[in-house]
Amino acid sequence: MKVKNKFSSPLWNDSLLASNAFKEIKKLVSQIYSETGETIKFMEVCGTHTMAIAASGMRKFFPPELKMLSGPGCPVCVTSQGDIDRILEIAAIEDVIITTFGDMMRVKGSLGRDLHSMREAGADIRVLYSPLDALRIASENKNKKIVFIGVGFETTAPIIAQTVFHAHDKKINNFFITPLFKLVPPALKAVLSNDRHKISGFILPGHVSVIIGAKSYDFVARKHKVPCVVAGFEPMDIISGINMLLLQIQNGASKVETEYFRAVKMEGNKSAQAIMKKVFKIASAQWRAIGSIEKSGLILSDAFKRFDAFKYFKIRHYSSKEPKGCICGKIIMGQALPEDCRFFGKKCTPSDAIGPCMVSSEGACAAWFKYGG
């Protein structure tokens, strides 16, 4: 018998609805567990979901047979140590102004320094809310080279593509980016290729899906037979998404559903896709602790490659060495939880972080530290 999802309202403050939702989840988990005898492991791929789950405290209402694992969806966390070192090398060049989103400021390179400490030591490093502001800085500082730190997923890539296109159009020649963008679908493939940690279902990222469209995950449901739900970021969105995944499992289905239908279309945002296609091309990318994943990143296309800061400054590739003892790589692949790390909350805290999962405002370790597991 097909069972319908009853909880598609984005309300969390409706305590009756929430309590009914948890009852339903407990019932479904118990039914599935009694049939399979296996713990249900759902992965929330996006760092914003990781934070929302921790902040709402919803985990404590889940039965022990349901586990929520974090995935490779925190942009700062997946940027390889080698790429962080390359960014810091550019920041040390004399006539460079680094412009960046705030999350990158405290990610340490392999020598223990970060953008924050380099700024204190005199480097010109500025935190921006929009990459477009970097173009203004470029126009005001013609004798300097302005480098915007381009990391992130399909959510961030379109606005940075637009910025590069604008710089090209306006012939702004002292503006560059570090093209280190990552793509979510190939990361899911990498997670699924690891059989030891069988994922029962994915809560897929709402923001990324606004751009790429829900149909981009068809291969997960069809080929790998893993249920998928694109969810929004309110606690009740996530609860509803979990409920939808459980219903798929109970009904023997594996398909891509959208709980976040108020923002996500199957086809995604065609204009954003078009500007990304114009400015970037798909290439292999280095992921922290995972290594190179084929066709999992975006670099500048031939027509825009002069904006590549690594090429302009002739920055070599560094081999990626993780901070000793940090298990961020395992955490972002759903193979460990923050509490499994011996440094968690002791040697590693948000004010003195060892790895990026504790630095980033979307990192799993930061979420567990701030709100508890």
Ligand code: SF4
């Ligand atoms: S607690 Fe710190 S050292 Fe441990 S995995 Fe998280 S970021 Fe790395």
